[in-house]
Amino acid sequence: MTAPHPRTRPKGWGGVGAMATACVLALVFALVLTCTGSQGRSPAKTTGESVSHAERAQADEECTAPEKQTLAPSAADGPTIAAIKSRRGEKRKLIVGVDQNSYRWGYRDPNSGESGRLEGFDIDLVHRIAEDILGDRDAVQFKAIPTDQRIPAIQAGRVDMVVRTMTINCARIRDVAFSAPYFKTGQQVLAPKSSPVTGYDASLADREICTAAGSTAYSTLEADRKTGRLPESADIGTTVPNQLDCLVRLQLGEVDAVVTDGALAASQAAQDPTVELKGAAFTTEYYGVAMKKDADDLVRRVNRILVDFRGDTAGGWESSYASWLSATLGRDSAASKPPAPQYLRTS
Template identity: 70%
Template sequence: MNIRRVRAGLKGWGGVAAMAVVCALALAFVLLLPLTQSKGADGTGTGGQGVAHGSQARAEDDPCQDPQIKKAPEKQTLSPSGADGDTIKKIKARQGDKRKLIVGVDQNSYRWGYRNPNAGTSGELEGFDIDLVHRIAAEILGDPNAVLFKAIPTNQRIPALQEGRVDMVVRTMTINCTRLGQVAFSAPYFKTGQQVLAPKSSTIKGYDDTLAGKRICTAEGSTANTTLTEDQKAGKLPATAKIVDPVPNQLDCLVRLQLGEVDAVVTDGALAASQAAQDPTVQLKGDPFTTEYYGVAMNLKADDLVRRVNQILADYRKDTANGWQASYDKWLSATLDKDSAKSKPPTPAEYLRTS
């Protein structure tokens, strides 16, 4: 799969009509992707109908009860290793066309994981997350294109891993203590924070009292949805702010904002910046009000895969020619800051998980 560069200043991304075209394209292509409710990552069993049946962490095993984990969940990962364990051996044992890394991704997040409508009929996925997936596949299977992409909505990332439908999820997924009881994470590969997105003409100034009486959209299963709900209970968010029913994907929030069905969107600033690039009538309001770290998510039992991905990430950060920085410059510097310092993951990473 050849990664095409996005043409500078993509035309036609702003406005409701353009977004309708994008959504139509996304719908057409998702029908071509393998269903996320398909066989498990090892080729056996079924994934059901996409309902979140994965087991939750028991209350006594809740990582959030540990103050150190709650304070820095991004450090709760295993040390790097290049060794092949049972998980990796099973992946390598796949035969023929099935010898691929099965990865859950987004296909609607501009410059992260998306289908470029100007790329012709190939329908190839592109973006920062997609570059990382290709690097992982190259290191594990010796072929950057040995990937089976599965487009999954925000609220299906954890069930897809728990039910064995994918080997990993690379989809702007924040590492937090609650999720550490459900899936395993790599070391961070990106740093961002929650921000407010609203029309330029809006009186909303940020995550403050100007949200009073406003309708706010978030994605189901997102850290933004959890943060808003908890903050409103704690009195940090105006009681009159209305957190509308969450949507399956972040892009749905942008469409609802364009249609006037909501007044604001709360999501990671990195994603919000990409959405603002798609529609020049909206903008980020105020500064980030949290700190978020993206990680590669894997099954809780896939220790060897976690260690291998951490080794790959360490090498990816050091690779100045074709690694993290090159991918940032290609995909994100136009929508975020030319200076990537605010987005770089902590270096050196800390690996505090021992088992």
């Protein structure tokens, strides 16, 4: 039996004050949230309550390469796009669920001097989609959505799509449709530089780990603890509505480590120099644009836009990466580029 590790809680971290200021400013500029996520000891259930565990287990076994389960690109309009275009006046906008607290992905820069402006890699992609569909890159209504409310917001029709560092996986493609991947990443551990945690390994025994409710990080930890890949004594009960809340808890010494996508973790490490990534990524994941299951024309259109976005060397994927992510992920973008898309879904 492994003896419990003594809690190592760094004191007087310089990042706390800066982050507190950033959070206050974010609240000042905040969008009206479409839903309020719950913060507790277990993640909220999102969808599919009527589906049995056996049916879901069978579906997961049959699911392979979820990032390829999308429709072929098309520039044609259909009923979903027609409905978006039929909106009149100030309502003629693309309604998109985003994050406003993920540094360099979807966030409000408190030093930008422009009230209400969202910035980041995901935001660039949203503007590109709006420009293609509505002819105006600024014809967007942004809605800030907690991690565990992304799928419910799509299913309830509160948003046309979600562009929010959302991993394509087998569980989610049962509930929403995804575009082809637009970014490659993997789960990683974030902890204080002074921490004895070394990565996704035995050093997490008896440690408190924070994840966002409804995230792939939590489901991965839950599965790995059952199989023994993660020490059974690791405490994964701390979940929060938004990933940034995990960083704050880490800064306050309330948890020992955070597990999230490496692309997000790198941005959080850039926000606070007292924390760092520990060990290599231990999964491979892909971000996609999520939409309603029956919005076939919109899925095809977004896939067409992504082809152009990836191929545009002047103002597309590469330019956006250089602007927002090169400082945290490195100048060489090769590791973050998704593979050539495959469109295996036929209906």
